[in-house]
Amino acid sequence: MKPIIIGSRGSRLALIQAESVKTALEAAHSGLQVTIKVIKTKGDLILDRTLDKIGGKGLFVKEIQQALLDKSIDLAVHSMKDVPGVAPEGLTMAAVTRREDPRDVLVTAEGFTPETLPEGAVIGTSSLRRQAQIRSLRPDCRVVPLRGNVQTRLQKMKEQQLTGILLAAAGLKRLQLLDELPHSLLDPQAFVPAVGQGALGCEIREADVTMKALLASLEDADTRVAILGERAFLNRLEGDCHVPVGAFGRLEQNQLMLTGLVAAADGSRRLQQTVTGDKNQAEALGRALAEDLIAQGAWELMKAGGSDE
Template structure:
């Protein structure tokens, strides 16, 4: 065992651990290192402890990162592996997102033993989701559906669905695939109809600025295309002050050196929607995301986000 293994911080859910192991395995392959050159450090976050109410009521996205970032800042871990969609747009001083793994499927998956698609669900069906974006989009497509709060890790949500607590649920296709659970997917929702969360399907790695040794190791597994897409999406979210309290979707795609970005903001009940898109050189990713966010803000007017 080497004396100073690279310590990888992660949440303890099966999905978070799968993402941490993928990061470790890529680093092992890139640098020819053995497994004992790494240590996976599981950190329980506030978001994992609070299961009885919506996260938007108790602090939003940062609840899944706060304790992990504290461990990074005080040197207990060397890097942290996160789902990009859990990351706040503002990070603590001294920390940065320093690598992205190649992005998985960005789409939302529909899971139900009772219908093939969201459209096929019977009138008044009950759909479970803890995401305000998904809740608003479901209501926009099917105002008759009863959408209920649905917390818990991926396995808990699958169990509740099997037990009949709800008629259907929506989950990120990427998470199901990473856990080898794609056979649970009933159908996939098209990006056109159901714009994903900013960063959905992308694993990001956070580390200390100036920790050159860790940065050098991460450079070998970094996927620039994913970062370019996420730069646009996170710039868009930052303009709208996106938190768990606002239903927001955004997706950047690359076609050669051209980046196309589309963003959406919804009222929580799905009754009002604003969408905007823009294209430009990939090198202008941040500007494109910001511009779409600013245009949407102007179109919505000052009361839109304040009403809820």
């Protein structure tokens, strides 16, 4: 069998994620050869503007998806939080691997929690969702935009003398940095994560039955259920990185508990609700949760936006 080619972004974190899939595939299938091909995306090249100003989260996956369609790669490994709600025709997410820690984390030099941050703390984040929630918890905080890979953001925190920055715990854990940094892990009920945060998706050509079979061993059913619910919630809201939306699903026996959030970017208002239902109805549960928040004014809140200053 010819070597399998994985397409990946070139950041250290993206390559670690792709390498984890490569290792799992080679362990599951004796003699299988897997290589990684780095593909630059528009989101990696434009670092001086926030994602909502340059077209949204799809900027991290479009070029990689095109490489799949062009058959220059066999498999794409994505952070699920970067994947738009609708896949290009001809592609499918063949496996969703076991989720790493879905929480957000506040990194500061002193190990502050949101509650113990000094008055007027300056917090760096490129995410409107994180911006809205830290402003909701601490309206006195000033938020400044921060783009780049994890190491770049940590360096900018020092150079710009920021009080702290908000990041995904999963990325720091995969980079083996979390234990080296003073940090506060944020309760996902109080600080709702991004849709898909912490999960990896393995995308292939829909017609590629060989790759589908190879990836079957990497699938984590519980993570898939949680992600289906979260993404259904986001898709019903027609949301993306232009608006502060978050969702967090977790399984308890055969039940999916799903929390959804819609907020004003300035933190002045937030709608949040948790529902529970049959895990086999994850997508219906996500849509129902979105309908509940829409009835409470979610779309009006999303359209109103908030201050980006």
